[in-house]
Amino acid sequence: MAGIDLTFLGTGTSIPTLERNHSAVHLFYIGKKTYSLLFDCGEGTQIQFLKAKINFMSVDQIFITHWHADHFVGLFGLLVSMGFEKRKREIKIFGPKADKIGPELLKFYALPFPVKFFDSYKKGIIYEEDEFLVETIPVKHTVETVAYKFQEKNRLKLDKNKIKKLDLTWQECRGIKEKRKIKKDRKTIKLKDVSYKIEGKKVVYAVDTIYLKKMENFCKDSVLIHECTYFDRKDVRYKMHSCLPDVLKFRKKAKRIYLTHIGRQYQSQSELEKKVEGYKNVFVAKDLKKVKI
Ligand SMILES: [Zn+2]
Structure with missing residues (x-):
């Protein structure tokens, strides 16, 4: 059974605290193969990998939301360490204008x-x-910024009852999966006639942005990791970030919400958890927390 393992490596903002490092989320997708993806790579992310007991050498794709220091400065250390560990495999890095900015940085x-x-x-x-x-x-932030959506592809699963009804053998089932149709007793049986759809899992990562209406559609049916720099509107100092009332607007669309990119003025995790305890699909992320999807 395919699954996603998320690990919050950093849930803080520009100035880290002892509890919250700079932005980074790791995602393992365990399907036919295992894939290891990283979203943002704030300073010290390689150390967070060690603490989370995830081998950073496994990462093959890195997705940077924008080029503010708290979201990418960890790239230097991480890539250099990968080199010292004798990495030979290519790594892909995505980000706004990364094709121009990336080579300059390195x-x-x-x-x-x-x-x-x-x-x-x-x-x-x-x-x-x-x-x-x-x-x-x-x-929308102060510089070009994107949100990412990891989307598992929808899968078709054979329906046992339909297979029994049509009296399909194991070989015929295999044939129908591989060729998407077979001929049996002069009739064509298509894969869609004997299967049902399993919706792919979705994870959205949106940090450093104001509330945007268009995100409602983008985060539909996903596990949404959204920035929540401020918890109360009265605390908002820099207007290009989100606060809790903004993020709560996505509750009806997303399956679950994890709040991250949390301002350092909020020291107590338990106090923040109290602020969301009335919303059963909203959670406050913390560093090194692992989530299975
Ligand atoms: Zn930031």
């Missing part, structure tokens, strides 16, 4: 493996594997 480093940069400042699919897609949508 020009003083001679890494022993290829680093490929891709611009993600657009709307739509930016990356695809056999089992999942990554989509983006531009959001």
